Amino acid sequence: MVKKIYFTVGPSQVYPTVKRHILKALEEDIPSINHRGPKFAKILEETTSNLRKLLGIPDASHIFFLSCALEGMERVIQNMVYKSSFHIITGAFSKKFYQTALDYQRKAVSISLTSSAYKKKAKSITPNIMSEGSQNDIISNLKIPKEVELIALTQNETSTGISIPMDDIYKLKEKYPEKLIAIDVVSSVPYVDIDFKKIDAVFFSVQKGLGLPAGLGVLVVNEKAIRKGEDIKDKGVSVGSYHCFKSLLEKAKVFQTPATPNVLNIYLLGKVLGDMRKVGLGKIKKDIDAKAKLIYEYFDNHKELKPAVQDSAWRSQTTIIVNTQGKTKKILEKLTKKGIVISKGYGDKKDDQIRIANFPAHKIVDVKKLLKSF
Numbered sequence: 077m078v079k080k081i082y083f084t085v086g087p088s089q090v091y092p093t094v095k096r097h098i099l100k101a102l103e104e105d106i107p108s109i110n111h112r113g114p115k116f117a118k119i120l121e122e123t124t125s126n127l128r129k130l131l132g133i134p135d136a137s138h139i140f141f142l143s144c145a146l147e148g149m150e151r152v153i154q155n156m157v158y159k160s161s162f163h164i165i166t167g168a169f170s171k172k173f174y175q176t177a178l179d180y181q182r183k184a185v186s187i188s189l190t191s192s193a194y195k196k197k198a199k200s201i202t203p204n205i206m207s208e209g210s211q212n213d214i215i216s217n218l219k220i221p222k223e224v225e226l227i228a229l230t231q232n233e234t235s236t237g238i239s240i241p242m243d244d245i246y247k248l249k250e251k252y253p254e255k256l257i258a259i260d261v262v263s264s265v266p267y268v269d270i271d272f273k274k275i276d277a278v279f280f281s282v283q284k285g286l287g288l289p290a291g292l293g294v295l296v297v298n299e300k301a302i303r304k305g306e307d308i309k310d311k312g313v314s315v316g317s318y319h320c321f322k323s324l325l326e327k328a329k330v331f332q333t334p335a336t337p338n339v340l341n342i343y344l345l346g347k348v349l350g351d352m353r354k355v356g357l358g359k360i361k362k363d364i365d366a367k368a369k370l371i372y373e374y375f376d377n378h379k380e381l382k383p384a385v386q387d388s389a390w391r392s393q394t395t396i397i398v399n400t401q402g403k404t405k406k407i408l409e410k411l412t413k414k415g416i417v418i419s420k421g422y423g424d425k426k427d428d429q430i431r432i433a434n435f436p437a438h439k440i441v442d443v444k445k446l447l448k449s450f
């Protein structure tokens with residue numbers, strides 16, 4: 077059987093070393109070890125340490141292991157919002173974050189950067205129609221209501237291919253230093269550069285940019301977020317049962333987790349992060365930039381298939397969305413014959429867009445092969 081190449085946005089192509097690590101893990105009986113024993117603590121310690129070293133997470137930040145990124149949204153809302161949160165919506169995943177706040181009966185306020193109402197108000201807000209570099213300061217000029225405790229956003233929107241520059245996020249935080257800020261980086265990690273001193277909560281899962289099997293989420297929070305969780309709990313509001321910031325922190329301190337975690341995936345994550353450190357994050361990012369350039373240039377020059385996000389400042393380097401005018405099915409069929417799998421558009425864009433992942437696991441030769449196959 078010919079091996080397929082997965083340019084899907086998640087789950088995606090696994091990192092090349094995953095197979096070797098899975099075989100080794102089975103040899104070492106990793107799936108059978110006790111999650112309260114010293115061997116697991118050592119694995120968790122290694123994974124935590126590699127996360128800190130690769131992503132530049134300071135010792136003052138706490139790293140929690142969850143089951144997925146949606147759980148990250150839920151824990152953030154429960155532990156960091158007593159009454160009100162503010163959501164910057166750029167697509168389906170940021171909408172989900174907003175919906176999570178509503179589900180937990182928080183007063184959630186949202187602003188959709190892709191809605192027609194906002195388009196009119198700020199003229200050129202939608203990246204799709206932004207062509208004159210007019211995105212400047214859209215994020216940092218947002219007016220956020222006084223009662224809002226948490227600003228929530230999806231740094232890289234996997235559904236629309238809109239990526240919010242980190243500098244804009246820092247500027248917003250500087251304008252509202254007393255508010256907490258939480259970002260979803262599921263499909264931009266490890267590419268996105270994050271100053272963890274400026275962001276109160278960051279979360280992701282591992283089946284996208286990190287090239288691992290699904291079923292593991294990571295949440296990084298600072299002391300301010302922990303205190304907020306305590307505050308809310310003290311007020312008598314539920315912050316979650318087995319997984320709240322308090323229980324996660326207590327266990328993290330002894331390199332454990334409250335429930336039996338995805339031990340195998342925590343092991344694999346530690347190993348893959350170690351491999352990425354050996355390659356160097358600088359090289360990984362440079363390669364992603366080079367591949368993104370190839371992909372965008374190809375579609376910018378294509379007669380029919382055009383990138384969905386026009387303004388380069390808002391273009392995701394890791395999840396590239398292309399308009400197909402109803403040709404998605406045909407394209408996917410054609411690529412499948414060559415052993416290449418990509419994602420269709422998200423939701424109601426399923427027939428009119430395609431989505432191409434550009435993660436560390438994707439080799440430049442395979443990107444060239446992909447572009448030759450259209």
Ligand SMILES: *Cc1c(COP(=O)(O)O)cnc(C)c1O
Pocket residue numbers: 086143144145146147169230232233234260261262263281282293
């Ligand atoms: C995939 C994705 C999620 C959901 O991740 P799960 O691991 O399935 O919970 C959330 N946010 C973004 C931006 C995503 O791409």
